[in-house]
Amino acid sequence: MTIQTESKIYLNYINGSWVSSSDEQVYASVNPANKNDIVGYLPKSTINELNEAVSSAKKAFKLWRKLSSADRGEYLYKVAAILEKRVDEIAETITREMGKTLPEAKGETIRAINILRYYAGEGLRKIGDLIPSTDQEALMFTTRTPLGVVGIITPWNFPIAIPVWKMAPALVYGNTVVLKPAGETSVTAIKLIECFHEAGFPAGVVNVVTGSGSVIGQGIIDHPDINGITFTGSDTVGKRVGQGAFARGAKYQLEMGGKNPVIVAADADLDLAVDATINGGLRSTGQKCTATSRVIVVSEVYEEFKKKLIKKIKEIKVGNGLEKDTWMGPCASEDQLNTILSYIEKGIKEGATLLYGGQRLDEGALKHGFFVQPTVFENVKPHMTIAQEEIFGPVLALIKVNTLEEAIEVANDVKYGLSASIFTKNIGNMLSFIQDIEAGLVRVNAESAGVELQAPFGGMKQSSSHSREQGQAAIEFFTSIKTVLVRP
Numbered sequence: 001m002t003i004q005t006e007s008k009i010y011l012n013y014i015n016g017s018w019v020s021s022s023d024e025q026v027y028a029s030v031n032p033a034n035k036n037d038i039v040g041y042l043p044k045s046t047i048n049e050l051n052e053a054v055s056s057a058k059k060a061f062k063l064w065r066k067l068s069s070a071d072r073g074e075y076l077y078k079v080a081a082i083l084e085k086r087v088d089e090i091a092e093t094i095t096r097e098m099g100k101t102l103p104e105a106k107g108e109t110i111r112a113i114n115i116l117r118y119y120a121g122e123g124l125r126k127i128g129d130l131i132p133s134t135d136q137e138a139l140m141f142t143t144r145t146p147l148g149v150v151g152i153i154t155p156w157n158f159p160i161a162i163p164v165w166k167m168a169p170a171l172v173y174g175n176t177v178v179l180k181p182a183g184e185t186s187v188t189a190i191k192l193i194e195c196f197h198e199a200g201f202p203a204g205v206v207n208v209v210t211g212s213g214s215v216i217g218q219g220i221i222d223h224p225d226i227n228g229i230t231f232t233g234s235d236t237v238g239k240r241v242g243q244g245a246f247a248r249g250a251k252y253q254l255e256m257g258g259k260n261p262v263i264v265a266a267d268a269d270l271d272l273a274v275d276a277t278i279n280g281g282l283r284s285t286g287q288k289c290t291a292t293s294r295v296i297v298v299s300e301v302y303e304e305f306k307k308k309l310i311k312k313i314k315e316i317k318v319g320n321g322l323e324k325d326t327w328m329g330p331c332a333s334e335d336q337l338n339t340i341l342s343y344i345e346k347g348i349k350e351g352a353t354l355l356y357g358g359q360r361l362d363e364g365a366l367k368h369g370f371f372v373q374p375t376v377f378e379n380v381k382p383h384m385t386i387a388q389e390e391i392f393g394p395v396l397a398l399i400k401v402n403t404l405e406e407a408i409e410v411a412n413d414v415k416y417g418l419s420a421s422i423f424t425k426n427i428g429n430m431l432s433f434i435q436d437i438e439a440g441l442v443r444v445n446a447e448s449a450g451v452e453l454q455a456p457f458g459g460m461k462q463s464s465s466h467s468r469e470q471g472q473a474a475i476e477f478f479t480s481i482k483t484v485l486v487r488p
C-alpha cells in the first residue's frame with residue numbers, strides 16, 4: 001500500500017469564494033493510521049472570518065428563502081450528482097482523516113448522497129395543515145418559515161453524513177448555513193463544500209469556516225445573527241451550546257452521547273447476538289454515539305455467549321483502514337486513543353476483569369498510528385465508570401444479570417438514552433423491552449448502531465435536547481410554524 005503525501009492547503013468558503021484566515025494561521029489534519037501523513041492544512045480562522053460568513057449568510061437568506069422549495073431541492077439534487085462522481089476519492093479522504101475502513105467510509109459517502117436526494121424531494125412535500133376554524137367564514141391553516149442563518153457544529157466520527165444530514169434539510173427549508181466542522185476531519189468537510197460550490201449555490205447560502213472549537217464553535221454559539229444551532233458531539237460541549245443558545249434566544253438542537261446496551265435474553269439466537277454486538281460495538285472502532293458499549297446477558301446463557309464473543313473478537317484484524325483485510329481501523333486521534341486507554345485503566349482499577357485486549361497496538365506497520373485492541377471486560381458492575389460513561393472506543397462491558405427485568409433496570413440506569421437492543425425470540429420479552437427501555441432508538445434482534453435516513457433519530461434523557469433529526473422530523477427544527485387565519 002502506498003501512503004499518499006498530498007498536503008494541500010485548503011481554504012474557508014465564504015460568500016461563494018475560497019478564503020484563508022486573516023492571520024494566515026493553519027492547522028494540520030493528520031492521518032490517525034500514520035501520524036506522519038498530513039492529509040491537508042486548513043485555516044485556523046479568527047472571529048473575523050466567522051463574522052464575514054454570518055453576514056454573507058444573512059444577506060443571502062433574503063433571496064434564498066424566496067425561491068420555491070422545489071427549486072432549492074434542485075440544488076441538492078445537483079450536489080448529490082457531483083458527490084456521486086467523487087465517491088471513491090472522498091471515501092479515501094475520510095479513511096485517511098478519521099481512520100474508519102474504506103468500505104465504511106464509502107458506505108457513509110453513499111449515505112450522504114441518499115440524504116441529499118431525500119431532502120431534495122422534501123421540496124415537493126407538504127409543509128402545513130388545514131385546520132377547521134370556529135369562524136365559518138375563515139380559512140385557518142399552518143405554514144412553515146425558515147429560521148434564518150443556521151450554525152452547524154459537527155464531530156469527526158461521521159465526517160460527511162452528519163454535516164449533510166444537517167445542511168440538506170436546513171437548506172431545502174430555506175435557511176442559509178455556516179458550517180464549523182471538527183478539526184480532525186476538516187478536509188472531508190471542505191471537499192463536501194466543493195460539491196456545493198460546483199452545484200452553483202448563490203453566494204452566501206453555504207459557508208464553511210474551519211478553526212478551533214473554542215473560537216469558531218464558541219463564536220457560533222454567541223453570534224447574535226445566528227438564529228439556530230445544530231450540534232453533534234460531546235456532552236460537555238453540547239451543554240455549552242444549549243446554554244449559550246438559550247441565553248440569547250436562539251433555537252438549538254443537540255445530539256450527544258450514548259451508553260448503549262444490548263440485552264441478551266435466555267432464548268436469544270446467540271450467534272446473531274454475537275455478530276450484532278461486534279458490529280454495533282466495534283465497527284468504526286466503537287466511535288459512534290449509537291455504538292454498543294454494555295452487553296447485559298442473562299446468567300443462563302452468559303458463559304456460552306461470552307465464549308462465542310471472544311472467539312470472534314480474536315479474529316478481528318486491526319490496521320490501516322485503507323488496507324483490504326483490515327476490519328477495525330485506528331482511533332480517530334491521539335487524544336481519543338488516550339481517553340480510551342484511560343477508561344481501560346479505570347475499568348481495571350475499579351475491579352472489572354479484563355477478558356480480552358486492553359493494549360495499545362504500536363508494533364510494525366502500526367507504529368505511527370493510534371491503534372488499540374478490541375477490548376472486553378467482565379464482572380462489570382452497573383455503578384462502575386466503564387458502565388456509566390461514554391468511552392467512544394472499542395470497549396465492551398459484559399454485565400451478568402438473573403432476569404430480563406433486572407436487565408432492563410440495569411440498561412436504564414445511566415444518564416444517556418440513545419439506542420438499545422434486545423436479542424430474544426419471545427414476543428412478550430420484545431414488548432416489555434419496547435415499553436420499558438429508555439432509549440430513542442429501540443432495536444429488536446438488530447445491532448444498536450446504524451440508523452436509517454428517513455426515520456427520526458435522537459435520544460432520551462441526556463443523549464439529546466429531546467428533539468429529533470433526520471427523516472420528516474428535521475422540519476421541526478429547521479422551520480417555525482405560522483398559524484394563519486384568513487377572513488374575506
Ligand SMILES: NC(=O)C1=CN([C@@H]2O[C@H](COP(=O)(O)OP(=O)(O)OC[C@H]3O[C@@H](n4cnc5c(N)ncnc54)[C@H](OP(=O)(O)O)[C@@H]3O)[C@@H](O)[C@H]2O)C=CC1
Nearest residue numbers: 154155181182183212213214217218233234237256289392
Ligand atoms: N455524539 C457523537 O456522535 C459524538 C460524541 N463525541 C464524544 O465527545 C468526546 C470528545 O470528542 P470531541 O471531538 O472532543 O468532541 P467535541 O464535542 O469537543 O467536538 C464536537 C464539535 O464541537 C466543536 N467544539 C469544541 N469545543 C467547542 C466549544 N467550546 N464551543 C463550540 N464548539 C466546540 C468541535 O470543534 P474542534 O474539533 O475544533 O474541537 C467539534 O466541531 C468523544 O470521546 C465522545 O465521547 C465525539 C464526537 C461525536
Ligand SMILES: O=C(O)CCC(=O)C(=O)O
Nearest residue numbers: 157288289290449450451
Ligand atoms: O449509527 C449511526 O449510523 C449514526 C451514529 C451517529 O449519529 C453518531 O455516532 O454520531
